[in-house]
Amino acid sequence: MTALHSRSEVSTAAISIQEVAVRFRSKRKTFTALEGASFDVREREFLSILGPSGCGKSTLLRVIADLIPASGGRVDVLGGTPAAARSAREIGFVFQHAELLPWRTAIENVRLPLQVGGRRAKAAPAADGGAPRDPQELLDLVGLGDRADAYPRQLSGGMRQRVAIARALVTKPRILLMDEPFGALDEITRETMNRELLRIWEETGTTIVFVTHSIPEAVFLSQRIAVLTANPGRLAGTLDVTLPAERRPEIRDAPEFVEIASRARALLHGGAS
Numbered sequence: 019m020t021a022l023h024s025r026s027e028v029s030t031a032a033i034s035i036q037e038v039a040v041r042f043r044s045k046r047k048t049f050t051a052l053e054g055a056s057f058d059v060r061e062r063e064f065l066s067i068l069g070p071s072g073c074g075k076s077t078l079l080r081v082i083a084d085l086i087p088a089s090g091g092r093v094d095v096l097g098g099t100p101a102a103a104r105s106a107r108e109i110g111f112v113f114q115h116a117e118l119l120p121w122r123t124a125i126e127n128v129r130l131p132l133q134v135g136g137r138r139a140k141a142a143p144a145a146d147g148g149a150p151r152d153p154q155e156l157l158d159l160v161g162l163g164d165r166a167d168a169y170p171r172q173l174s175g176g177m178r179q180r181v182a183i184a185r186a187l188v189t190k191p192r193i194l195l196m197d198e199p200f201g202a203l204d205e206i207t208r209e210t211m212n213r214e215l216l217r218i219w220e221e222t223g224t225t226i227v228f229v230t231h232s233i234p235e236a237v238f239l240s241q242r243i244a245v246l247t248a249n250p251g252r253l254a255g256t257l258d259v260t261l262p263a264e265r266r267p268e269i270r271d272a273p274e275f276v277e278i279a280s281r282a283r284a285l286l287h288g289g290a291s
């Protein structure tokens with residue numbers, strides 16, 4: 019089913035995106051990266067943003083994260099502005115490449131967001147005002163408990179992304195934004211990371227917005243998918259993923275999985291879902 023959500027649903031949303039447009043201006047012209055996107059992300063939901071290269075997926079994620087402003091429309095995060103959510107440390111961000119500091123060990127990288135003002139500064143509190151998550155426990159959570167003292171160069175690509183996920187969770191953010199975090203990994207590692215991410219999502223209760231251009235990845239991970247199309251970037255619709263909560267690897271072969279994937283593909287190509 020394709021559904022744009024009504025304003026009454028929006029009021030209970032973790033993230034509400036209403037008629038958002040993003041235009042980039044250069045000296046000679048204005049480029050519209052995103053036009054009139056409206057949907058919401060519910061508290062504790064796993065929602066993927068799916069679309070072809072250049073349709074504005076990262077742009078939309080960056081607006082939610084308060085890294086760039088919207089040119090039109092409105093974004094609410096946890097009932098306030100994206101800036102307020104960011105300064106309250108309620109947003110964790112994972113990029114396509116782990117972006118770890120090479121001179122810091124895994125655990126020192128996880129600790130980094132707590133060290134506002136330098137290494138010797140008093141540790142910053144978590145988003146809820148309490149103690150942050152314990153970096154060692156986070157490394158345990160992402161399956162790297164025994165590699166805390168390893169440097170990034172000693173870790174595989176998948177392991178580095180696990181460290182990046184642990185780092186994004188250290189302030190106990192209620193929202194985790196992930197921009198094609200597994201796009202650079204091989205297929206086997208990617209499938210393992212998909213399963214691990216679902217486990218982490220369940221254990222932490224975080225709302226996740228996950229950007230991908232892989233249809234199977236979006237279907238496997240999500241409760242709902244927002245499909246964007248390009249030129250200019252527009253929301254084609256949202257799709258409920260009506261698969262069982264437990265996602266075993268074999269689910270990818272189930273007729274219902276294939277059916278949802280084909281509806282997502284139809285939306286991507288401008289058809290109805």
Ligand SMILES: Nc1ncnc2c1ncn2[C@@H]1O[C@H](COP(=O)(O)OP(=O)(O)OP(=O)(O)O)[C@@H](O)[C@H]1O
Nearest residue numbers: 042049051069070071072073074075076077078231
């Ligand atoms: N700072 C910027 N200035 C000008 N144009 C930009 C800027 N950032 C993004 N764009 C353009 O906006 C469009 C959307 O970019 P965006 O990175 O959001 O796409 P995407 O869907 O995430 O693509 P991909 O899957 O390839 O990462 C692209 O055409 C891109 O060139």
